[in-house]
Amino acid sequence: MQGGNQLSSEGIGDYISEKEAQKLLGxxxxxxxxxxxxxxxxxxxxxxKVFYHKKDLEKYMEDCKTEAFRRGK
Incomplete structure (x- = not known):
């Protein structure tokens, strides 16, 4: 494959591996x-191997930020 769509242990295109997602979200x-x-x-x-779309993880992080804000943190 050519360009940014090459499959690797880190992911492919707009997807990242669970291993990378674990690092990102802790x-x-x-x-x-x-x-x-x-x-x-x-x-x-x-x-x-399990992969997650980057937008889904970003949405999760935004939702967490919003929930924390509503709780006054």
């Missing part, structure tokens, strides 16, 4: 599994 594998099974976080699975 969450563990179990948290991601829970969010997927509850339907709170969409994902794509290729083989045994």
């Amino acid at each position: 969450k563990k594998t179990t948290w991601f599994w829970s969010m997927r099974t509850k339907g709170h976080l969409s994902f794509t699975k290729v083989g045994n």
Whole structure:
């Protein structure tokens, strides 16, 4: 493949691997599994690797920021 769509352990295009998402959000594998099974976080699975769309993670982070603001933190 050419350009920015090359598949790697970090991701492909607008998707990042769960490993990279864990670093980004500071969450563990179990948290991601829970969010997927509850339907709170969409994902794509290729083989045994799970990938998340960057926009979905950004939305989650914005939602958390908004919730913290409403709680007065």
